[in-house]
Amino acid sequence: MKRKFDFYIVPTPIGNISDITLRAIEVLKEVDLIACEDSRVTQKLLNHYDIKTKCISYHKYNEKERVDFMLNTLREGKTIALVSDAGTPMICDPGSVLLTELRKNNIKVSALSGSCAVTTFLSQVPRDTEEFKFVGFLPKGEKQIQDLYSENKFTNMVFYESPNRILKTLKSIQQVAPNIKVAIGRELTKMFEEIVIDDIEKVIEHFSGEIKGEFVAMTYAQEKTELSEMKDKIEALREQGFKSKEISIILSTLYNLNKNDIKSLLYWYGGKVQR
Secondary structure, three states: OOOOOOEEEOOEOOOOOOOOOHHHHHHHHHOOEEEEOOHHHHHHHHHHOOOOOOEEEOOOOOHHHHHHHHHHHHHOOOOEEEOOOOEOOOOOOOOHHHHHHHHHOOOOEEEOOOOOHHHHHHOOOOOOOOOOEEEEEOOOOHHHHHHHHHHOOOOOEEEEEOOOOHHHHHHHHHHHOOOOEEEEEEOOOOOOOEEEEEEHHHHHHHOOOOOOOOEEEEEOOOOHHHHHHHHHHHHHHHHOOOOHHHHHHHHHHHHOOOHHHHHHHHHHOOOOOOO
């Protein structure tokens, strides 16, 4: 390691065990300690690359007690690497509490580049715009899922999902957006990797059988042509003297939008919302 840091954030493969950088292997061999989610998972990777460094568990259930231990270890002049079970730590993984304390204590931190399911997925998915919003794992409740989608229907919304919940999640979204286009990535970088891009109804049919593997998904943003049509409609209604409340009722009827969608549209396409 050319430059000396105290703490390293090290990405690990999301599927294919060969997807690890030379620097990651070097760091994992040279640090004094590796903090990992599940030592059984991490040990398989370490054994594959003949890495002998000691591991300690670090997950959401022992996060606070481990923070003190690692701070004391770092104060002794030792170095630590943080890894997750797969991918880049701190992306839907524990670590925020630890990182906050490291910064407070002026610990030198370095994050390595490497595997991340979101970027691996998006690099294979065509989009009209580079903008997207990553929301992590979706909430469990049907209404919460629908509300979250409705809040983000005008952007490409990217999220993680488990095989046990992917169909339920898609069906929940379908109820409020029956014609939406979605992209699904399953088993990324593995032997049975697949990317499915289609209308939500067809994607649900595709995954209606036995489902295995972890998922990354994206709901496509509402078509620009429809947004332009809405903008023209709002401007025309305002020119005719309609107030925001009246416009809201008309838009809700024409485009099946909820209150939050309409409020956003009225704000974007007319400055302050008229009362």
